[in-house]
Amino acid sequence: MYKFTRRQALFGTAAGISGLGGYWLRGSESKDDDTFRVGSPWTPDSIDPVTNGWLWRRINVLEPLLTVDYDGTVSPGLATDWHMVNNRTWEFTLREGVTFHDGTDVTAATVLPSLTRAFDSSSMAAVPVDAVEATADRTITIQTAVPFSPLPAHCTRGITCPVSPAAIDDDGSVNEPIGTGPFQFENWEAGSTITATANPDYYGSGAHIDTLIYEGITDDQTRRLKLENRELDMARILPNKAADTLASDPDLTAHTYKIPRARYLVFDLDSAPFSDRKVRRAVMHAIDRDHIVASLLNGLGSKAVGPFPSDVTEWAAELEPYEHLPEKARSLLAEAGWEADGDSRIRDGEELSVSIWTYNTRPLLPTIAEVIQTQLQAVGFDVDISVMESSTIKEQAKNGEFDTVLWSSSVLWYPDPDRLSDFVHSETATMFSGYENETVDQHLEAARRTADRDERFERYAAIQRRIQRDLPLGWLTYYANVIGTRADVEGYQPHPIESCYHLEDVT
């Protein structure tokens, strides 16, 4: 008898648990239709715009002074007008009739504390702002230490989004993301979810949905499975190969669109063999980028010509692409003194041997490295691949000798081609090729000093042509994003720079 009751108890518990499970499940299935759930790879880790502003900007709880339009140009945001007063002074005129979510008026005085905080922060240290002042009720004046025409583009960054003065504590920390956007903060669970509701007092057309739930889900398969199981209405950044299966499911829609993000090789210009431009050119001619796009990227994305994809931004210059010409690669290597010796190549008794460093937190990079390895071996390189942590690569490549790094980054994360400074300026570059070119530096600096668009375009085009010739970086492919939504989601328009998802337009 004893045996029986124990067993009964066990079965009873099991049945009870599954019953509860079923009950809860029904609960989550009959969710409010006006709730929209979006799953993204990035977890919300802070409510402070200085540390996590880009995320709160993406879900449009926070809004910056200026925004980025769908064509990648700087457009009005909280400021309706902005202009250069003199070459070191900018004036921004704030929109009328805007309030923070707590009801505070948006005036020069109320946005000033946030702007000061942002421009003082480490993340903005490369933006040479001297002073931010409220010079009239609706006028913000920003002084830069040197003439700096990319300033408006930096004012689109999430970090600069103003929060209500009430949200900033006496010790300077932010206690709640009280912004101005079409969604207002309701609550959050650090590291996992944010709940926001429609802002009824929004000055624009406002949100169509009542509640927005943002979930940070690091695993891409989990995002996709949750979308399939109706636990999400939108799953962002899915693997390229998911696009076809999403498209074939009548309940789901796949949005694929190009973004200004590139995969590229960074060459070490200070050590052999890549100190020789002929060897770098040989690499570019040896790599079959069409093959990489077609077979590894499932045809999504495209082969890169220069830093900027011309179908996403107007700043792309017309450049001569490096075509896949293995014969040319071989003759370039021979010209550089690397003579064929069986399958490999030798110069002064030394073998042509290089290593590619890459990392795996961005999917596909190690696989692409393997394809490049095969293609380089075909022209006589001996190639090995090291997959490391990205921060290790950054440190070791900056300090020591490397051959080449396969890297991936946004090329236009704030919408200004001054981004090229990060790649090729001899002193301020964050990329580690060691490239030094006086003409390029002069163009970069001159383009910062002028607000004249045509002159800037000419200068950035000249830089792009120059680095296309010198090859400190070898551009491989541009990205396309895959976003999955439930089929009944309407009104979503993918934004190329993704500074904002614009989910207020979604129904």
Add this chain to the structure above:
Amino acid sequence: MNGQELCKRLLTMAIVLLGVSLLTYGLIFITPGDPARTILTQQMGGQIPSQEAVEQFRAENGLDDPFLVQYAHWMGDVLQGDLGHSYYNDRSVSEMIIQRLPNTIALAVASIFVALVIAIPAGIASARNPGSQADYAAQIGSLIGVSMPNFWLGYLLIIVCSLRLNLFPVAGAAGLEHLILPSLTLGSGMAAVIARLVRTAMLDVLDDAYIQAARAKGLRERIIIYKHALRNALVPVVTIIGLQLSYVLNGAVVIEVVFQRPGLGTLLVDAIFARDYPVVQGVTLLIGVIFVLMNFAVDLTYSRLDPRIDLGGDPT
């Protein structure tokens, strides 16, 4: 156990924890990768920060101090009960740990429960009739359980139980319904190890003379197995559970990621990748404390299970 023994234990524990903290601090310090650069990259949404930014950050966070100075600062704060603040989002480390702890504990308890519910009956069944079909089935089951990668089993369970049968949600950490699939995934792997151990230990015990005596006395088989044999067979099993619990506390990263249940494991791994020293140190210290306490608890359980095991009391 007496007071003196307890003091000795506590002292050992303090030394172990000091060693653990010094070692982790030292290891992360010599790991290439600058915290300033890494954390700023994260704050800037994945972009590499400028040199000015890195220098400003290093100065603000005291990262230019020598290793021992930084460690001493940290240790001084810890002794005053302050685990410090994350370099990344300036949240207090203890707050971050407390926020993650319920998920981790729930998963640990539930998966050990699942493991025991599967492993003990399976282990006993195969030990009672070695060489039988039930034994083979249990052994093959354990082999599959041990060999099956966690994440794969997790996806399989999601596809079958959530997408096909519609029983549970795919992922999340909100309620009990979110706990079932992850604890099944994690628990079944542990069950495999424990079942094999129960089987071996039971086989040993069942051969002992006192079991024969009990049988000769005419006790019912059920009482013999559960009351006499199992109790003695549990000693090694308890050891393994103690070890596995610490694995669940910090090693269940894959489960936490697949099932979107942020716990201590992901907190630690993310902090290591971000070079967020205070968080790494705080979590490691906590895991160290749990590990030491767990071993202590395991020792205490031994003497409960088998009074012959004496924890260093006076020999009588």
